[in-house]
Amino acid sequence: MANKLLIFASLLVVCVPTPGWASPKVDRGNGFFFNKPGATAELATRETESCRKLASGAESQINTIDVLAGGLAAVFGGALADGDQKRINTENCMLIRGWNLYAMTRxxxxxxxxxxxxxxxxxxxxxxxAEKPTRGSLLRTWHNDYAEPALWQKN
Structure with missing residues (x-):
């Protein structure tokens, strides 16, 4: 149980919302989309579907890219992965895979x-x-400081 809480706490720390998240004018209900510069709509569709399956616990095969997302699905899978929690799990999976979440104003x-x-x-x-989308405001993004090569270099 302690390991599951540690994984969850780690995700809360690294999947932080951007400052635009607090804006009352920017809301997922107005419309949102995932963005990754250079990506295609087909790739976005495939990755979103894969993350939805992980979020609901329906996909059991986990490759090296999906380890953290798969761990997330295992922690929240089944009974907890419905409604808002399933959406959050899907978003976190997409963020871990390098996508950014944009939401539109009213x-x-x-x-x-x-x-x-x-x-x-x-x-x-x-x-x-798009490199910089013409609609929406950046709502959430992923950054893993511990994966930055500079942190692993010795002085």
Whole structure:
């Protein structure tokens, strides 16, 4: 039990929200998307689906990239991985894989929802792989200080 709490506490420390998270105008309910510069919409779809499976505990094979995400699924899988917790687990998995979470303001969300589906899909394909998305504000990102090579170099 102590190991599970340690894993959870570690995730809380490293999966911290960015300052824009506290803004009342930026909310997942207005629309959100994952972004990784250079990525395609197809890759985003595959990775999101994989993370959803991990978050619900449905995927048991864990490769080296998914070790932490798989640990997260094991900790929260089953009974706890529903509703908001499943969304959080999915987000954490995507962040660990190098994606950033962007959320739209009320105004952006309204404009987004007013677009025809084909236009939304075309714009989403651009936003997913953009160096700096033209819509939304960065809500969450992942940074692992312990993985930085400079910390492992000896003086």
């Amino acid at each position: 105004e952006e969300g309204r404009a987004w929802k007013a677009l025809p589906q084909a236009e939304r899909n075309a714009e989403l394909a651009i936003l997913v792989g």
